[in-house]
Amino acid sequence: MAHSTSRIAGFYQLSPSERLAKVAEIAGLDDAGVAHLGNMGNLEPETADSMIENVIGTLNIPLGIATNLIIDGEEQLVPMATEESSVVAAVCNAARQCRDSGGFVTDAAEPVMIAQVQLVEVPNPEFARLKLLEAREEIRRICDATDPVLLKHGGGFRDLEVRVLDDMLIVHLLVDVRDAMGANAVNSMAEAVAPSLAEWSGGKSRLRILSNLADRRLMRARATWRLDQIGGAEVRDGMLSAYRFADMDPYRAATHNKGIMNGVSAVVLATGNDTRAVEAGAHAYAARTGRYRSLSHWEMDGEGNLTGTLEMPMPVGLIGGATRAHPTARYCLEILGVNQAERLGRIIVAVGLAQNFAAMKALATTGIQKGHMALHAKNIALMAGAQGDEVAIIAELLVKQGSVRVDVAESELAKLRQR
Numbered sequence: 470m471a472h473s474t475s476r477i478a479g480f481y482q483l484s485p486s487e488r489l490a491k492v493a494e495i496a497g498l499d500d501a502g503v504a505h506l507g508n509m510g511n512l513e514p515e516t517a518d519s520m521i522e523n524v525i526g527t528l529n530i531p532l533g534i535a536t537n538l539i540i541d542g543e544e545q546l547v548p549m550a551t552e553e554s555s556v557v558a559a560v561c562n563a564a565r566q567c568r569d570s571g572g573f574v575t576d577a578a579e580p581v582m583i584a585q586v587q588l589v590e591v592p593n594p595e596f597a598r599l600k601l602l603e604a605r606e607e608i609r610r611i612c613d614a615t616d617p618v619l620l621k622h623g624g625g626f627r628d629l630e631v632r633v634l635d636d637m638l639i640v641h642l643l644v645d646v647r648d649a650m651g652a653n654a655v656n657s658m659a660e661a662v663a664p665s666l667a668e669w670s671g672g673k674s675r676l677r678i679l680s681n682l683a684d685r686r687l688m689r690a691r692a693t694w695r696l697d698q699i700g701g702a703e704v705r706d707g708m709l710s711a712y713r714f715a716d717m718d719p720y721r722a723a724t725h726n727k728g729i730m731n732g733v734s735a736v737v738l739a740t741g742n743d744t745r746a747v748e749a750g751a752h753a754y755a756a757r758t759g760r761y762r763s764l765s766h767w768e769m770d771g772e773g774n775l776t777g778t779l780e781m782p783m784p785v786g787l788i789g790g791a792t793r794a795h796p797t798a799r800y801c802l803e804i805l806g807v808n809q810a811e812r813l814g815r816i817i818v819a820v821g822l823a824q825n826f827a828a829m830k831a832l833a834t835t836g837i838q839k840g841h842m843a844l845h846a847k848n849i850a851l852m853a854g855a856q857g858d859e860v861a862i863i864a865e866l867l868v869k870q871g872s873v874r875v876d877v878a879e880s881e882l883a884k885l886r887q888r
């Protein structure tokens with residue numbers, strides 16, 4: 470049913486509770502709905518209200534901890550925020566199976582982000598391109614002057630690329646953003662330097678914005694799963710065949726990479742980082758050869774063990790965005806014990822690889838539904854209306870019957886309540 474109006478002048482100037490009252494009136498929410506949405510959980514209304522616009526409440530997402538991970542020789546607990554069952558269990562499961570071979574080894578490139586400046590109506594783009602490249606030091610001076618704090622932390626302008634796209638010139642500012650995700654930092658630089666670029670090129674500047682294809686800020690993770698740990702050669706070969714399928718077929722690659730992002734996005738979200746930025750970068754990177762492919766690579770080593778690698782852009786920070794503003798994100802960073810954005814990125818890529826291993830193994834053996842649906846059964850029980858102890862009882866019944874469905878849950882719940 471359409472609402473009576475969506476034009477609410479000055480809505481943004483109200484407090485969260487005033488906005489909620491207004492929405493409740495228009496949408497016909499009852500007292501229980503208002504009370505529920507008005508409970509802001511562990512995010513203060515003032516904090517939420519300064520993070521985004523038109524706030525009326527908060528949405529709690531479960532926060533789980535991935536166990537069993539060894540990353541670069543260190544035991545590592547990892548907070549993951551996700552609404553999807555079996556994602557956390559999958560990481561624990563994969564990490565347990567490579568502990569005997571040392572866990573995950575990671576690596577990272579410098580934290581360099583790209584800002585793009587679009588120059589249009591450039592009369593002689595090839596000529597202007599060289600002029601801009603010659604002005605590198607002047608460009609450095611203008612960019613670095615916009616962010617002395619970043620400079621103090623060892624970051625700042627690193628290099629310049631100029632591309633000719635038809636009649637446009639696209640300038641890439643390569644900026645070391647240290648422990649920030651970097652969008653605001655590089656956007657400010659792009660805006661500051663654009664008038665000079667336009668003048669030197671003889672054109673006009675248009676867009677000045679970060680590129681989410683953060684292909685200079687790559688992070689890598691690798692691990693070996695011993696044959697005896699994963700259940701033998703047949704399991705390994707099934708997984709290698711699953712990988713080949715993903716690498717050759719975009720329909721499969723999209724799902725395979727979604728599995729990787731199950732792990733990646735959960736840690737990105739838990740730490741208050743920008744999930745969309747990481748996701749956009751990951752998928753653009755997966756398509757960099759002109760064909761959308763698997764982000765991970767799977768092989769067999771000389772001893773027949775399964776080896777996996779994952780290399781992907783990882784624009785995450787420990788400062789900026791919601792990383793410091795959201796108290797839960799701050800505590801997640803405390804649990805992680807990281808003091809450099811680079812370490813956070815490495816951990817995230819290791820989690821992505823673990824997630825991919827678990828999903829591929831399940832797919833290549835029992836099928837995804839057995840493990841996933843067993844854990845999803847509690848959600849189904851909740852959907853059927855189970856409460857308190859009923860949730861676990863109904864979930865167990867569904868798994869035992871091998872039919873994790875809402876209609877079955879409803880009929881089991883009715884029977885349980887008649888007893």
Ligand SMILES: CC(C)(COP(=O)([O-])OP(=O)([O-])OC[C@H]1O[C@@H](n2cnc3c(N)ncnc32)[C@H](O)[C@@H]1OP(=O)([O-])[O-])[C@@H](O)C(=O)NCCC(=O)NCCSC(=O)C[C@@](C)(O)CC(=O)[O-]
Pocket residue numbers: 537553554555556557558559560561562563565724725726727728729731824827828829831832837839840841844
């Ligand atoms: C679900 C499991 C882990 C069961 O796996 P299992 O072999 O039945 O579990 P197990 O009881 O033998 O336990 C093995 C280990 O898994 C962990 N584990 C086991 N159960 C739990 C639990 N409840 N909570 C936390 N951790 C759990 C735990 O670490 C445990 O070791 P332990 O600590 O007992 O020594 C397995 O089937 C699995 O890894 N499945 C993959 C699940 C998955 O990928 N889910 C993502 C959602 S599906 C999707 O969106 C992506 C997809 C699949 O489409 C991607 C793609 O297509 O590539």
Ligand SMILES: NC(=O)C1=CN([C@@H]2O[C@H](COP(=O)(O)OP(=O)(O)OC[C@H]3O[C@@H](n4cnc5c(N)ncnc54)[C@H](OP(=O)(O)O)[C@@H]3O)[C@@H](O)[C@H]2O)C=CC1
Pocket residue numbers: 616617618619622624646647648649650651652653654655656679680681743746786788789790791
């Ligand atoms: N396309 C995209 O993905 C876009 C994303 N965004 C959003 O931008 C936000 C991230 O921007 P970001 O620039 O990272 O955040 P901030 O601008 O909030 O923080 C970065 C700033 O923190 C200061 N700083 C202090 N210590 C450090 C350190 N050790 N390392 C680096 N910087 C330090 C720097 O200088 P100073 O104090 O002088 O600022 C730096 O510029 C996210 O919320 C993202 O969602 C925004 C636009 C586009």
